[in-house]
Amino acid sequence: MTDASARILQSLREGVPLVQCIINAVVINYTANALLAAGAAPVMADVPGEAAELAPNASALLINLGTPDDEQRRAMREAASAAHDAQTPWVLDPVGVGALTLRTDFARELLRLRPDVIRGNASEIRALAGEGSGGRGVDATDGVEAARSAVERLVAETGAVVAVSGPVDLIVGPTGEARVTGGDALLTRVTGGGCSLGAIVAAAVAVSDPFAGAVAAHELYAAASERAAQGDVGPGTFAVRFLDALDAVTTAELASR
Amino acid sequence: MTDASARILQSLREGVPLVQCIINAVVINYTANALLAAGAAPVMADVPGEAAELAPNASALLINLGTPDDEQRRAMREAASAAHDAQTPWVLDPVGVGALTLRTDFARELLRLRPDVIRGNASEIRALAGEGSGGRGVDATDGVEAARSAVERLVAETGAVVAVSGPVDLIVGPTGEARVTGGDALLTRVTGGGCSLGAIVAAAVAVSDPFAGAVAAHELYAAASERAAQGDVGPGTFAVRFLDALDAVTTAELASR
Amino acid sequence: MTDASARILQSLREGVPLVQCIINAVVINYTANALLAAGAAPVMADVPGEAAELAPNASALLINLGTPDDEQRRAMREAASAAHDAQTPWVLDPVGVGALTLRTDFARELLRLRPDVIRGNASEIRALAGEGSGGRGVDATDGVEAARSAVERLVAETGAVVAVSGPVDLIVGPTGEARVTGGDALLTRVTGGGCSLGAIVAAAVAVSDPFAGAVAAHELYAAASERAAQGDVGPGTFAVRFLDALDAVTTAELASR
Numbered sequence: 001m002t003d004a005s006a007r008i009l010q011s012l013r014e015g016v017p018l019v020q021c022i023i024n025a026v027v028i029n030y031t032a033n034a035l036l037a038a039g040a041a042p043v044m045a046d047v048p049g050e051a052a053e054l055a056p057n058a059s060a061l062l063i064n065l066g067t068p069d070d071e072q073r074r075a076m077r078e079a080a081s082a083a084h085d086a087q088t089p090w091v092l093d094p095v096g097v098g099a100l101t102l103r104t105d106f107a108r109e110l111l112r113l114r115p116d117v118i119r120g121n122a123s124e125i126r127a128l129a130g131e132g133s134g135g136r137g138v139d140a141t142d143g144v145e146a147a148r149s150a151v152e153r154l155v156a157e158t159g160a161v162v163a164v165s166g167p168v169d170l171i172v173g174p175t176g177e178a179r180v181t182g183g184d185a186l187l188t189r190v191t192g193g194g195c196s197l198g199a200i201v202a203a204a205v206a207v208s209d210p211f212a213g214a215v216a217a218h219e220l221y222a223a224a225s226e227r228a229a230q231g232d233v234g235p236g237t238f239a240v241r242f243l244d245a246l247d248a249v250t251t252a253e254l255a256s257r
Numbered sequence: 258m259t260d261a262s263a264r265i266l267q268s269l270r271e272g273v274p275l276v277q278c279i280i281n282a283v284v285i286n287y288t289a290n291a292l293l294a295a296g297a298a299p300v301m302a303d304v305p306g307e308a309a310e311l312a313p314n315a316s317a318l319l320i321n322l323g324t325p326d327d328e329q330r331r332a333m334r335e336a337a338s339a340a341h342d343a344q345t346p347w348v349l350d351p352v353g354v355g356a357l358t359l360r361t362d363f364a365r366e367l368l369r370l371r372p373d374v375i376r377g378n379a380s381e382i383r384a385l386a387g388e389g390s391g392g393r394g395v396d397a398t399d400g401v402e403a404a405r406s407a408v409e410r411l412v413a414e415t416g417a418v419v420a421v422s423g424p425v426d427l428i429v430g431p432t433g434e435a436r437v438t439g440g441d442a443l444l445t446r447v448t449g450g451g452c453s454l455g456a457i458v459a460a461a462v463a464v465s466d467p468f469a470g471a472v473a474a475h476e477l478y479a480a481a482s483e484r485a486a487q488g489d490v491g492p493g494t495f496a497v498r499f500l501d502a503l504d505a506v507t508t509a510e511l512a513s514r
Numbered sequence: 515m516t517d518a519s520a521r522i523l524q525s526l527r528e529g530v531p532l533v534q535c536i537i538n539a540v541v542i543n544y545t546a547n548a549l550l551a552a553g554a555a556p557v558m559a560d561v562p563g564e565a566a567e568l569a570p571n572a573s574a575l576l577i578n579l580g581t582p583d584d585e586q587r588r589a590m591r592e593a594a595s596a597a598h599d600a601q602t603p604w605v606l607d608p609v610g611v612g613a614l615t616l617r618t619d620f621a622r623e624l625l626r627l628r629p630d631v632i633r634g635n636a637s638e639i640r641a642l643a644g645e646g647s648g649g650r651g652v653d654a655t656d657g658v659e660a661a662r663s664a665v666e667r668l669v670a671e672t673g674a675v676v677a678v679s680g681p682v683d684l685i686v687g688p689t690g691e692a693r694v695t696g697g698d699a700l701l702t703r704v705t706g707g708g709c710s711l712g713a714i715v716a717a718a719v720a721v722s723d724p725f726a727g728a729v730a731a732h733e734l735y736a737a738a739s740e741r742a743a744q745g746d747v748g749p750g751t752f753a754v755r756f757l758d759a760l761d762a763v764t765t766a767e768l769a770s771r
Contacts, residue, residue, distance in 0.1 A: 032705035050614045191289035234501025244748025357564045448546035491758025
């Protein structure tokens with residue numbers, strides 16, 4: 001698995017895939033920097049009328065529901081539809097689904113446009129599948145295993161790969177599953193830790209199949225967060241070093257995990 | 258006073274209050290990171306239709322007028338109203354009030370929904386009370402004492418605690434007042450230095466009464482900025498270390514100020 | 515040239531010009547911090563109804579087309595028009611023009627309001643002049659010299675100074691031209707590297723004529739990026755140090771380039 005991930009990281013860095021993101025204002029800067037650090041070319045095109053024009057030319061698309069105002073929802077609909085028609089792979093990050101009704105309904109609507117990967121925490125994945133309470137906003141209040149039946153239902157219903165983030169990540173596709181261990185809890189002290197992971201998943205899926213790409217992205221994330229957490233670091237310094245680490249992690253380092 | 262502040266910091270870190278922010282795009286990321294570093298759980302829910310759903314479940318609400326576009330103003334109205342009805346404490350940060358007519362009128366409208374704390378610089382507080390010119394945008398061109406009559410008028414009219422930021426901060430409530438000294442001028446070289454303070458006030462008010470909470474937040478801010486400014490630091494490094502310091506300041510450190 | 519640039523940097527730091535920015539959500543925070551670090555006072559006022567009120571009182575205006583949603587386009591139109599009428603100098607950064615139709619048409623519309631400086635990469639400048647394909651989003655896929663005929667056409671048609679960013683920057687005005695060398699490629703690994711340059715150009719143009727101001731801004735940028743890249747730095751650390759460097763570059767350092 002990690003050999004495959006190392007090859008995907010190399011393809012990402014050589015191919016510099018164009019990753020279109022429609023993402024919340026909180027993390028839009030950090031996500032673009034994470035994509036640049038990992039080797040991708042981010043384009044944060046989220047204006048209605050532009051989002052659909054770009055999606056067929058993008059290598060992958062990320063739709064993140066963090067702050068889905070009316071205009072962004074229109075851009076998301078048109079971009080996901082254009083990606084679906086053009087076979088641009090796309091990733092859905094259902095941020096805060098379950099805690100807030102509007103975005104929960106909207107996320108379910110987007111499922112019809114067949115995301116290739118769905119990435120969230122256990123609360124969000126459960127709520128997207130129609131289970132559970134959704135936690136309190138963007139918190140992960142459920143463990144990964146608590147989401148297993150929801151994951152299986154989503155995989156069966158949509159054909160997507162579903163990735164659940166937690167201390168151990170669970171990634172399930174139509175033909176297999178994987179767990180990714182490691183990483184550092186300081187990621188939970190930086191806003192956008194999960195959101196940027198969704199973007200790295202999109203970048204990896206641009207250069208591989210959805211299951212292997214999702215696994216590679218989670219492994220790169222774990223390796224980079226361990227690097228960034230070395231020494232005595234606070235959350236501000238960690239966030240900066242994490243970008244350095246996304247750039248610095250070697251394919252050999254990934255292969256040896 | 259500082260013993261009380263130390264206890265509030267401890268309550269904040271133990272309670273991890275959910276702080277809803279409707280805040281400008283410039284500082285939305287830094288503010289979320291400041292809340293995480295201080296120990297709170299930020300949710301930047303600012304979409305109309307969602308903002309009111311979250312406010313009754315939030316531990317506190319911050320409304321910051323930095324970039325109040327039409328959709329955000331609708332979200333602010335509904336969230337402040339829902340917070341008022343549900344007795345969720347809320348903080349108003351009247352960024353740029355006085356310099357720009359639209360937000361000045363809007364801020365006065367919001368006063369009817371009874372914020373628990375109003376936090377701004379002297380120019381903004383004077384303009385909100387109907388005095389003065391409002392400075393040039395978000396600059397603080399007036400000293401804190403120049404705002405005293407405006408502060409007293411706002412406290413009398415609204416029952417809110419009013420906090421004015423400056424080299425010495427002035428915090429006035431219906432039954433008392435305090436001054437907070439210290440801090441470092443590098444905070445004025447980082448965009449969102451004041452905005453994040455408003456968010457920390459909201460986090461503290463979530464676990465205490467408005468007056469003691471406002472004082473504790475200003476003392477935490479002063480302590481953290483002094484820590485972050487140690488050594489020879491430029492404004493970029495200071496901003497990163499300030500997040501580290503919000504996490505690292507101890508309750509003993511606060512009690513001994 | 516560099517003596518002139520040193521004097522402009524000194525004027526900027528002494529005058530603290532108020533720079534209004536209407537800019538994309540991705541880089542709005544970093545741009546405000548870059549302006550603060552360089553010595554200017556940023557105001558990111560982009561709300562329709564406020565944008566036109568501020569522009570006549572600003573020392574300079576930047577319009578950046580990174581994420582031009584409907585409300586921002588209205589704010590851009592009114593601010594550019596108010597700046598034009600009040601003779602506030604203004605800078606156009608045609609981010610992504612050529613790659614996306616909506617903003618390409620919109621950028622051409624804004625040209626009628628006579629920006630004092632147009633700053634972009636070669637792909638964007640060519641597309642704005644009606645040549646070439648526009649690259650893939652915000653990438654610079656053309657070399658600076660490939661944009662020469664486009665630059666000359668834009669200068670002749672609009673009277674603006676046109677600055678093209680690349681490994682060597684080309685700056686052309688109605689009465690002269692300059693090249694700026696140096697800088698560091700790490701700037702291309704930080705989102706908003708080019709966008710913040712547009713803001714620094716606006717700050718410099720606030721205290722000088724457009725041609726000398728554009729040159730000074732590019733020289734400050736080159737000097738600061740070389741400082742920030744010293745040692746073994748990753749892209750996250752570089753972005754932080756670049757803000758430190760914008761503050762630390764001395765006028766003597768600029769004069770000796």
